[in-house]
Amino acid sequence: MCDKPINSLQNYGEDIMPLCYACKIIYDREQERKETECREQMRYKNENLLKQNTLYDPAIPEGITYNICRADFLSCDSDNIDTENIRKECNSDESNEKPNSSIATFEVPNLNSSCINHPQVTAQFKCIHCNAALCPTCAFSFPGDIHLCPVCIRKKPSELNPKIKRNACISIFTAAFSFFSWFFLVITQDKLEDTLYPAAIGLITLLFTLFPAITGYAMGVGVLPKKGKKPILLLIGIICNSILIAFFILFAIIGIFMA
Structure with missing residues (x-):
């Protein structure tokens, strides 16, 4: 080199x-x-x-x-x-x-905009429905970083947030599935006891009754609005799943004492 x-x-x-x-x-x-x-x-x-x-x-x-x-x-x-x-x-x-x-x-974004209801307060949120600037006092917050103004909150939340409607339908479906599965297990209890072990029957009961009810309850509560009107469809799913879970726990306690 x-x-x-x-x-x-x-x-x-x-x-x-x-x-x-x-x-x-x-x-x-x-x-x-x-x-x-x-x-x-x-x-x-x-x-x-x-x-x-x-x-x-x-x-x-x-x-x-x-x-x-x-x-x-x-x-x-x-x-x-x-x-x-x-x-x-x-x-x-x-x-x-x-x-x-x-x-x-x-x-250039306008970061110095004022609240639509309080001009002296700097806006920190924006309504997802009408794009109105909102301060923390006026903003109605939902899970998933969703904010609504006082005018839009009076409308049906299911129309404003498709996720609420979807989770409400899933919650009701899981409640219905859990109820009919439980009803089917009660009807076929004698046949199941002759063909399956008690442990297998208990596992089937958990998979087809308790777990769907817990899933539906969690999905309903996860999108339940903190403020404003609560969607009736969402409340129906939450209440039905809560009743099924309560009955399952009650029957489990009764079965333990009777055994």
Whole structure:
């Protein structure tokens, strides 16, 4: 290997390549390293620029948007990046008409909005139904980071939140399944005792009666609104599953004492 430093290889160009093959390998690896660092710088600048321009700037009025060319954050120490062509592409009218244009537009969010009912209080939540700005006093919170305004809370929650309606239907279905399974086991008790062991009968009872009731009760309580009107369909499922669980525990206690 020749004794010339690596950082001076680029000054020699192709003249040094026939003199030392090892220097050529080192030079190629150094170029690959620079290109890798350049790509990392591009990605880092891109991410930081996006984060900075999505934050609220008090000096900029509402409704102002940023038009940023990719050439502003693609520049690095490598000569392989042709920022001039990219800048021309951004400034061309044809590029602006495309959906996936090189111009990145960022809307300035309004973080200083006031509550719809209390203008002197800064809003912290937004109604998912009407997008009204709400303070903690006016917001009706539901599981899953769902917030409603006082006007929308008077409507049926099942119409506003499909998850409540879905869980209510599942809760009622599990209650019905648990009840009919229990009814079937009572009717066929004599036949089951002749063909199965008592432990197997108990396991079947747990799988087809108690576990579905517990599942339906948990799914109903999990989406029960903390404030406002409680959906009747959801309450029916919770109450039915609660009754089945209570009866199962009661019969289990009676069976223990009778044994």
